[in-house]
Amino acid sequence: MSAFSFSAAPIDTAGLAGPLASPAAGGFAAFEGRVRDQNEGRTVRSLEYEAFEALAVAEGERIVADAVRRHGATLGRCVHRTGRLAVGDVAVWVGVSAPHRAEAFAACREIIDAVKHRLPIWKKEHYADADSGWVNCEHAAHPAVAEFDYSRQSALPEVGTTGQRRLAEAHVVVVGAGGLGCHVLASLAGAGIGRLTIVDHDRVEASNLHRQPLYAIADVGRPKAEAAARRLADYNPGLRYVPVARRFDAELGAALLAGANAVVDCTDNFAAKFLVNDAAQRAGIPAVIASVYQYEGQLQVVRADRGGSCLRCQWPEATRDGLVGNCVEAGVLGPVPAILGQLQALEVLKLLLDLPGQLQDELLLVDLLEHGQRRLAAPRNPACAGRCVRVDAAAAHAPPATDVDLRLPLAAAVAAGYRIVDIREPMECAFEPLPVSGQQSMPLGRLLDGALAVEAGHPYLLVCAHGVRSHAAAEFLRARGHANVWSLAGGLAAQS
Amino acid sequence: MPRVRLQYFALLREEAGRQSETVDTAAATPADLYAELAARHGFRLPVAQLRVAVNAAFSDWDRPLRDGDEVVFIPPVAGG
The missing domain is CATH 3.90.1170.40 (Molybdopterin biosynthesis MoaE subunit)
Structure with missing residues (x-):
């Protein structure tokens, strides 16, 4: 019919x-x-x-x-x-x-x-x-509604038609459609992310409206996930929106995150943030996590796909919700979650488009009263209660072939606190020095003789020309109980 | 006596009544320094609830403090 x-x-x-x-x-x-x-x-x-x-x-x-x-x-x-x-x-x-x-x-x-x-x-x-x-029948066969036009975005050389297609094929899960989530969703829908899953079990309240412009006053009382999906379908009808009006938990996370490219945490409590963090770890996908407090915000990208540090590396206990404020208790100005939400959307686009400057193993602190920003190195914490380190512990017994490889710019590894060990021969090092400083030189033969003193509590990144020797060396050290040793994937050749 | 530069965020900023300060301290570690400042500013959060960064990197609470260190005490925030 x-x-x-x-x-x-x-x-x-x-x-x-x-x-x-x-x-x-x-x-x-x-x-x-x-x-x-x-x-x-x-x-x-x-x-x-x-x-x-x-x-x-x-x-x-x-x-x-x-x-x-x-x-x-x-x-x-x-x-x-x-x-x-x-x-x-x-x-x-x-x-x-x-x-x-x-x-x-x-x-x-x-x-x-x-x-x-x-x-x-x-x-x-x-x-x-x-x-x-x-x-006169009013109508003169008006053309159909205009097509959503991404040309101003795809004009960027880093985006282009290839990048735009990548966004159209992407699936991003946004947990929490509140002050942060509204802005994440609006920006990602504007960018043309093909599929957006919107998870929120709350209903729109009148006190949400000042910082959550996806909702109209008539939406008060409606489920947020559904109201947001409807508003976004109006804004950009060419995308797929999947509203899930349920509380996020481990089971739901496993179902929703399978096959997704990233999850964005826009919740307002630590219990939920840990759930999102853990679900991302299990699914092996990046999680972009943000929180706001009055005029400040914190942003962290958990690169579970790259063995990066996780939320539990920084905040090891899940019991602090009573101690720290959320928007209800502490108050918040609309632009603060708006800006942090837009930063989250930006990080999602950066990782989907493979743009430089992606956050990893860092905590970004934003102070919007003073306009201060700090990028704090936040490497993996060996005492982390999360799965990011448990993966290492398992690897120490039976290291899977790819688990030691980290693909990241060397400078980012240095900034993230990795101790860099150049395992090439002295002549190779002299011929092509590493593009960073402060590294330790330890040719593979000496390393295998046990000459490298691995200090517990610090992540190590081994570097060679093409990532083959460093892979073997990292596996060698892992098997000797050094869980936090990594190999630079592709070696120096992959850095340029 | 090392002189360190401090920056406060969120709840600590409110309790300290300031964004940042420079202090001369007898404290040997960030943990000692926090105890000293908690007494002065009335910080209520226990150390176990906080993270500390020294010179733009997360740090252990027992690393030695040096003259000129930049110390940031960071409470968790959860609003969204």
Whole structure:
């Protein structure tokens, strides 16, 4: 059954409504447009409709599909008459089923307005005085809604059509659609992330609105995940939004994060942040985590995909929610979560587009009163209670082939606190010095003789020309109980 | 006596009533320094709830303090 069709015969409204019923639809709204006996002071006896059907059907189907999606309705249908109609005949019929009445009314209204406005359908009225005339039918086959245009973004040489395609193919999960989440979602939808999963178990409250502009005052009381998805579908209809109005937990995390490219933590409590951190560790995907407090914010990118340090490396206990403020208790100005949320969106785009300067093994502190920013090196903590270090402990017994490789710029490793050990031969080192300073030189042979004193509590990164020797050396040291030893993937050759 | 530069965030900034300060301290480690400042400013958070960064990198609480060190006490924040 097509969502839009023409009928030369009288419209059977009851027969059309039946198939729109669904067990999930608690509301059904219908609109009937009928031939009336007056138009601009003249008595109308009958009228005729003529349509450019090929174009009108395609456009009509799009109108119904867009309205159903935008308003979260279940099913929609529209039938328009052609041919000769008498006064009282049904000229156009729209029916929409939806979970609740609000969606049904809204989608129904949008469909009839768009059909009247946009479709190439003409009406000829026959009057009582035997005269007749084509009536200006408002619509002049207006073009369809504009296409969302990413050209200002893809003009960046680092983005281009390839980067834009990468974003279109990406799936990002956003946990928390509040002060941070609204801005993360708006920016990621604007950037054209193909699939956005929105997880929030709360409903919109009036006290959220000042910092959560995805919601209108009429959304108060509605589930945030669904209200956000609806608003975003209006903003950029070309993407897929999956609202999940449930509390995030380990089980949900495992289901939602499988196959995702990144998860963004926009929750407002530590218990939830640890859950997101742990789920990202298990799924092996990056987590972009932010928190705000009054005029300050903290941002951390947990590169679980690269063996990076995690939230538990910095904050080892999950019991501090009673001690630190959240927005409810401490108060917050709207721009503070807005800015931190935008920074989170930026980090997501940086990692999806493989842009330089990605945060890893760092904590970014932002003070928006003083406009201060600090990037603090936050390397993996050997005492971390999280899985990021438990992975190492397992690796010490049976190191999987790839677990020791870290792919990152050498300078970033230095900044992150890794102790760099150059395991090449002295002649190689002299020929091509490392692009960083402060490294220790320890040719592989001496390392295998046990000459490297590995100090517990510090991460080590072994470097060679192509990452083959350093891989073997890292496995050698891991097998001797040094859990925090890594190999620079691809070696120096991969750095340029 | 080492002179260190301090920066406070969030709850600590409020309790200290300032963003930053420079102090001459007899404290040998960040842990001692925090105890000294907690007594002066009335900090309520126990050390176990905080992280400390020295010279822009997270640090252990028992590393020795040196003259000119930049010390940042960071409480966790969770708002969103």
